[in-house]
Amino acid sequence: MADASLAAKSEVMSLFRPPIVRSASATLNRALFSKTxxxxxxxxxxxxxxxxxxxxxxxxxxxxxxxxxxxxxxxxxxxxxxxxxxxxxxxxxxxxxxxxxxxxxxxxxxxxxxxxxxxxxxxxxxDYNYWTYHDIMTSLLPEDAQEEIPVGFAIVGHVAHLNLRDEYIPYKHVIAEVLIDKNPTIRTVINKVDDVGTHSEYRTFGYEVLAGPDDMNVELSEENCIFKFDYSKVYWNSRLQTEHKRLVDSFNPGEVVCDVMAGVGPFAIPAGKKGVFVWANDLNPDSYAAMVEAINRNKVRHFVRPFNEDGHTFIHHAADSILNLASTHKNTISIPAKRVFNAKASDPVPPPTILTIPQTISHFVMNLPATAIDFLGSFNGLYHGHEQLFEPHTSTKLPMVHVHCFSTKSEDNVREGIEICERISEKLGYVVKPGDKELVIHEVRDVAPKKRMFCASFRIPSEVAFRERRAR
Structure with missing residues (x-):
């Protein structure tokens, strides 16, 4: 009886599956998906x-x-x-x-x-409009290609970004067509044809358009901030939204954050919106231009200052320029008060808010996982000659560094933690090891079957920060 019941249930479920439409030419005929x-x-x-x-x-x-x-x-x-x-x-x-x-x-x-x-x-x-993307793919693709139907893709504005495995390349155009059909916000589908960074030093990549117009000028929202940029010329990863929020949530209003590889500003702009002072830098002129546009669009120009420099140079430049603001009494900003809704013309204008920029940096963000650790040597001598600004002379602590990197993938991340600490130690010229106070190695996400992205957060050791500066 139980077997008969299961068989009947399976028969009923099969009624609501799409027709099998195998296509040797990998083409899409929507009319074939009608079923009564x-x-x-x-x-x-x-x-x-x-x-x-x-x-x-x-x-x-x-x-x-x-x-x-x-x-x-x-x-x-x-x-x-x-x-x-x-x-x-x-x-x-x-x-x-x-x-x-x-x-x-x-x-x-x-x-x-x-x-x-x-x-x-x-x-x-x-009909075709009823079935889901997965339904259509199950119906279209050969059975030997259905072990893992492509479902993972990044959406950047109106662009869907695929990274198809070799076995799905013959079906890439039909996959793209169905994605557009089943996702109303998607107008263009692209497939990555080389690794990030292969195409240029600015973390861009080569791509091919599979469906829709070759329009890479996108606009998107993250953390209530609007970003607009040419996706073919700058780096953006929608899968890092959680990591962006995690770090921004750790910043306090009134602190100074130095974003060394800021891109178009996914850390900097939301941080500025919450009242954090951000010195934001990117080497890519297109990223810099998009970040400037985002600063103005999101009205954070009082808090976010953009730069277009080499990251090594920028680390010392940022620290020195902030110290110089205090020494020249240029470390205050005046923010005009917002007028009260329905206020009369004769009502007095509220006074502006006066904020003081601290003279030291609280956090450095280094989101360039392929090479960010190589920049750590630039922290040597960061505050040489300014020991009196920090503990034990004051309550101010040396900056935290949040450096992103790639490593291997294991269940417990133990060997990865050791390996990451060894790389950090080599560049700092100071031994950092798992278990150190204020050292946290956070797992960000998997990027490949044997590759994982991490963020190592640690406070700059005084032995590093107060050394004499040395040329790179």
Whole structure:
């Protein structure tokens, strides 16, 4: 009995699967996905009774439960439908009048007997628009290519960015077509054709357009900030949104953050919005231009200052320029007060808010995982000659560094932690090891089967910060 029940259930489920449309030429014919399923429907004599019978049929478990389709439809009789007649779709196991009334519950039998309802045949037509992306791919792709149907892709504005494995390359155009069909916000689909950084030193990559216009000028929102840029010329990774938020949440309003490899500003702009002073730098002129646009668009120019320099040079430049602001009494900014809504013209203008920029940096962000650790040597001598500004002379601590990097992938990340500390130690000229106070190695995300991205956070040792500066 149990086997028969499972077989019947499987047969019913198969009714709602798309037609198998294998395509040797890897082309998409949407018309082939139309499928008509003969079921039964409950025609209600008095439309006022629909709500009552719907509850009764839900309770008797005879009402159809369909994804993306409401079970109340217009009557299949055009004349009745024109007058507003409706019917309720029933499960495939329920048969219409004149076939097998033993499939009916007492509710159906009594309602039909009382002429309040009829159980009629109903042809349920499902077409290409009904099926999901996964449904279509399962139907289209050969069985030997279905072990892992491509579902992971990054969305950057209106662009879907694929990184297809070799076995899916013959089907790349049909995959892209279906993605656009099933995702209304996507207009362009691209596939990466080389690794990030291969195309240029600015972390851009070569790509091919699989569907839609070759339009890489995107606009997107992250953490209530708007960014607009040419995706073919700058680095952006939507999968880092959680990491952006994690670090920005750790910054306090009024602190100074130095973003050494800022890109278009995914750390800098949200931090500026919460009142953090950010010195934000990127070597790529296009990233710098997009960051300037984002600063103005998001109204954070009082807090975020953009730079277009080499990261090694910028680390010392940022520290020195902030010290210089204090020594020249240029470390205050005046932020005009917002006028009260519906304020009268004669009302006095509220005074501006005066903020003071601290003379030392609280955090350095280094989000260039392929090579950021190589820049750590530039922290040598960062605050040489300014020991009196920090503990134990004051309550101010030396800056925290948040450096992103890649390493191997294991279950416990123990060997990765050791390896990352060894690389940091080599560049700092100071031994850093797992278990050190204030050292945290955070797992960010997997980037490949044997590759993982990490963020190592540590406070700059005084032995490093107060050394004499040395040329790189």
């Amino acid at each position: 399923i003969p079921i039964a429907a409950a025609r209600i004599a008095n439309p006022k009774n629909i709500s009552r019978f719907r509850k009764l049929l839900e309770k008797s478990e005879e009402l159809a439960k369909l994804e993306r389709i409401t079970n109340i439809q217009l009557d299949p009789d055009p004349a009745l439908a024109q007058r507003g007649g409706k019917c309720m779709l029933l499960k495939p196991e329920i048969k219409p009048e004149g076939t097998n009334p033993t499939t009916w519950s007492a509710v159906l039998q009594e309602a039909v007997k009382a002429e309040e309802m009829r159980v009629i045949p109903y042809n349920l037509t499902l």
